[in-house]
Amino acid sequence: MDHRRRNRRRNHSRSGVPSHPLQHSKPWSLLSGLYSFMIMSSLLALIYLMLEYHCKTCTTKCDLTNITRNIDDISKNLSMMKDSYYDLEKKIFKFSQELPKIEGQIDILEAIANTVENKDLGWNAKIFTLPTVEISSNNRLDDNACNFTARQIRNGLKPIANQE
Structure with missing residues (x-):
């Protein structure tokens, strides 16, 4: 049996028939070359675009x-x-810590305002008038009144007396 297998392989491989049919190309012509060139160049142009x-x-x-x-x-x-x-969060946290203090101060101020309104401890513009201060413009300052020496500045800014 071994011999038959070997013979089959040899016979099959030794046969003179080519496995691929031979192709013969057509003779080259100028017109077919020009057509091939035009097709290739148009394909390249299309690919480029x-x-x-x-x-x-x-x-x-x-x-x-x-x-x-x-x-x-x-x-x-x-x-x-x-x-x-984060900055806003820190500021809100600080404000929330200070808020009870501020509320306490507002309560104290409201209590003080209520006591002042209820009692006559505060100043009332209708009852108490401000004192009037008279300023006389008759006293005219001399030119030397604003001249100070270094010693006068040390002693309390007293103007130089008229030397007339």
């Missing part, structure tokens, strides 16, 4: 530098908002 259109649409849609810049701006704004939020 499609790539150019694709690149234009991609650059307008996906400009990575602008996207990166916008993301950086957004992250900066978010960090500023975060810092502002």
Whole structure:
């Protein structure tokens, strides 16, 4: 049996029939070469135009530098908002601690105002008038009245007396 298998392999591989049929090319002509050149050049032009259109649409849609810049701006704004939020939180916390003190002071002021209104301890403009002060403009200052020496400045700014 082994011998038959070997013979089959040999016979099959030794046969003179080619496994692929041979193709003979047509003779080259100028017209067929020109047609081939036109087809290839039109395909290349079409591919070039499609790539150019694709690149234009991609650059307008996906400009990575602008996207990166916008993301950086957004992250900066978010960090500023975060810092502002923490500052606001601290101020609200301080205010909430001071609020009972302020309420206590307001209660004290209201109590004082009520006692002043109920009793005659406060100043009443209808009963008590302000004193009037008379200023006479008859006394005219001399030119030397505003001249001070260094000694007078040390002693309390007394003007120089008239030396007439």
